[in-house]
């Protein structure tokens with residue numbers, strides 16, 4: 211940390227960053243002392259050949275040209291490699307903040323060097339970063355896609371169905387249960403598409419295509435305020451391009467192979 215490094219500095223749930231037209235140099239670079247020697251900085255990876263540290267700070271460093279940006283606005287401009295570092299830093303900072311005491315005996319935990327874990331010096335319990343899998347399913351029926359909106363979405367935006375994996379459940383079981391619970395539809399021919407870590411707060415999104423197998427759309431009013439079948443040529447407003455949901459829906463529109471049976 212006594213050498214020049216890149217810094218992901220979080221203040222008020224925003225990151226200090228500067229984005230130029232080329233998307234480079236988005237993280238401030240310098241010595242720890244340039245940024246007030248942030249306490250408990252975490253090494254989260256490398257950026258442009260230099261170590262990259264993350265830390266929570268209470269006030270902005272002096273003489274910086276960088277500004278505080280929300281994660282979502284950064285994701286739209288940062289590029290895949292920088293986004294990956296931002297997600298990792300955010301998840302690790304949150305995990306450390308939320309696991310300061312042993313969940314078993316209440317003793318303050320200590321950070322283990324060499325791996326991402328915290329250990330209790332009293333009872334030895336080890337805590338790893340929490341990662342919560344979320345299954346996302348895009349259901350096809352011929353040319354149509356099943357899209358729904360949660361009351362939490364931006365106005366007018368529709369997306370694929372998604373829900374948290376429950377304890378003891380496989381991804382496949384979760385996919386069928388979520389679709390059944392949220393819209394009353396049965397699915398078949400589940401195909402894995404891809405995954406994306408998503409730090410709101412600690413999700414791993416796991417996306418699938420599926421085909422319609424029966425039932426009538428009956429939204430669960432607790433989770434879904436509207437749902438319907440949409441032709442690939444006449445889709446409603448969709449999530450932002452940086453989201454896995456959008457990548458999944460775009461892929462379904464491009465690939466004839468994924469038109470339902």
Ligand SMILES: [Zn+2]
Pocket residue numbers: 312313314315316317330331332333334335
């Ligand atoms: Zn303990």
